[in-house]
Amino acid sequence: MPQNRTISKEDTLVRSVERLTATLRETSHVHAATHSILRRLSISFLQGMAYAFGALAAVAIAIPLVIELLRSVEWIPILGDFLTKLVTWIEAAKVIR
Numbered sequence: 001m002p003q004n005r006t007i008s009k010e011d012t013l014v015r016s017v018e019r020l021t022a023t024l025r026e027t028s029h030v031h032a033a034t035h036s037i038l039r040r041l042s043i044s045f046l047q048g049m050a051y052a053f054g055a056l057a058a059v060a061i062a063i064p065l066v067i068e069l070l071r072s073v074e075w076i077p078i079l080g081d082f083l084t085k086l087v088t089w090i091e092a093a094k095v096i097r
Helices: 002-034 037-071 077-096
Strands: none
């Protein structure tokens, strides 16, 4: 009876090694296909474009919102005067362009 268990364990081990070998072969093919230079360059380019678009959108949306919020803070005497001057300076710069 112990020999049957030993053979069973050996068969299980052999099957496990065969499955591992097959998985490693498949993984190496997938790795070679997904890590070509052109693919990596295109993915990096798209990531850079997405980052730049996100930064541009954040700047285009966030800065005007912050300026509008700060414009309404005139009840703080020192900060309100400074921000009022800053807003008038920005508006004057817009007119010059």
